[in-house]
Amino acid sequence: MKHEIAIVTDSAASLPQELVEKYGVTVVPIQIQFEDDAYRDGIDITREEFYRKLDGHVMPSTSQPAPSDFINVYERLLARFKTIISIHITSEGSGTCQVANIAKARFPGADIEVFDSKSASMGIGFLVVEAAEAVLSGKTKEEILRLLTELRPRIVSYAVIDSIRHLLKSGRVRAGQALIASLLSVKPLISIRQGVVEVVDRVRTRRAALDRLIELTLAAAGDNPKSRLAVVHGNVLDEANKLRDRLRPLVGCEEIVVTDIGPALAIHGGPGIIGVVCLPG
Incomplete structure (x- = not known):
C-alpha cells in the first residue's frame, strides 16, 4: 500500500x-566545486572538510x-x-x-x-x-x-559577515566597496528575503553586529510561541550556541534550532558568518 x-x-x-x-x-x-574537483554535499565532502577548503586560496562554487x-x-x-x-x-x-x-x-x-x-x-x-x-x-x-x-513571503533571515573577503571573491560587492569596508573594519549585516540579498546595516564591531542581529530578530519573532527560529552559522558553533542562549529568554518560541548555514551561503559570507532565520508565528 x-x-x-x-x-x-x-x-x-x-x-x-x-x-x-x-x-x-x-x-x-x-554540488560543491573546488576548481576541477566536484563533491556532493554531505556525501563526498563533510562540512568540516568544506570549511577547511573554504579558508584556502581557491574560491569554490555551488551548483544544483x-x-x-x-x-x-x-x-x-x-x-x-x-x-x-x-x-x-x-x-x-x-x-x-x-x-x-x-x-x-x-x-x-x-x-x-x-x-x-x-x-x-x-x-x-x-x-x-x-x-x-x-x-x-x-x-x-x-x-x-x-x-x-x-x-x-513571511520568512526573514539576517546574517553578520565577519570578513568582506569572500563577498569580494564571489562578486557580490564591487572591489572598491570591499576595500573601503575592509579598511573601516565594517561588519556588514545582510538580510535574505524572497531570494534577495540586501545590506541592512553596517556595524563597526562584531559584538555590536550581534546586538543588532538580536534587535532585528526580536522585531521579527516577537514573543509569539508559534514563531520558528534558527541560529545558523559558518563553522562557529560555540558562538552560535551563545547567541541561542541570549535569544532564549527574549523570544516566545519553544525551541531554537542551531545548525550550519550551508555551503550556498557560507561561500559568499565565509567562515564565521552567523545569522538568524525566523518564520514568524
Missing part, C-alpha cells in the same frame, strides 16, 4: 539530521544536484508514495528547481510538485518542517501547497 505524500528537499536547506530523521525527509545533495540524483530519488519514492512535494533553494541564482522539474518530466503522469522556497538554509528548512507536519496531520497536497505559498 502506498503512503500519501513524500517530502523532498536539497542539502542547501541545512536541516539538522535529527529533523531529517524525525520527519522522514529525503535530501538531495547539492545532477538530474540523475533527482530521477533516482523520485523513482524510489514513487514506488512507495502517491505524491511528492519537492521544496528547494531559491531559483534566484540556483538551477535546482529547474533540474527538479527536468527530472519530474521523466515521470509523465506522476504527481510531483516542485516548490521554489525563494529562500536558503533554514528558510527552506522551516518550509520543509511545516510541510512534513502538515502531512502528518492529514492535510492534502493542495492544502500543503497553499500553506507553503502563504508562509514563504
Whole structure:
C-alpha cells in the first residue's frame, strides 16, 4: 500500500539530521566545486572538510544536484508514495528547481510538485518542517501547497559577515566597496528575503553586529510561541550556541534550532558568518 505524500528537499536547506530523521525527509545533495574537483554535499565532502577548503586560496562554487540524483530519488519514492512535494533553494541564482522539474518530466503522469522556497538554509528548512507536519496531520497536497505559498513571503533571515573577503571573491560587492569596508573594519549585516540579498546595516564591531542581529530578530519573532527560529552559522558553533542562549529568554518560541548555514551561503559570507532565520508565528 502506498503512503500519501513524500517530502523532498536539497542539502542547501541545512536541516539538522535529527529533523531529517524525525520527519522522514529525503535530501538531495547539492554540488560543491573546488576548481576541477566536484563533491556532493554531505556525501563526498563533510562540512568540516568544506570549511577547511573554504579558508584556502581557491574560491569554490555551488551548483544544483545532477538530474540523475533527482530521477533516482523520485523513482524510489514513487514506488512507495502517491505524491511528492519537492521544496528547494531559491531559483534566484540556483538551477535546482529547474533540474527538479527536468527530472519530474521523466515521470509523465506522476504527481510531483516542485516548490521554489525563494529562500536558503533554514528558510527552506522551516518550509520543509511545516510541510512534513502538515502531512502528518492529514492535510492534502493542495492544502500543503497553499500553506507553503502563504508562509514563504513571511520568512526573514539576517546574517553578520565577519570578513568582506569572500563577498569580494564571489562578486557580490564591487572591489572598491570591499576595500573601503575592509579598511573601516565594517561588519556588514545582510538580510535574505524572497531570494534577495540586501545590506541592512553596517556595524563597526562584531559584538555590536550581534546586538543588532538580536534587535532585528526580536522585531521579527516577537514573543509569539508559534514563531520558528534558527541560529545558523559558518563553522562557529560555540558562538552560535551563545547567541541561542541570549535569544532564549527574549523570544516566545519553544525551541531554537542551531545548525550550519550551508555551503550556498557560507561561500559568499565565509567562515564565521552567523545569522538568524525566523518564520514568524
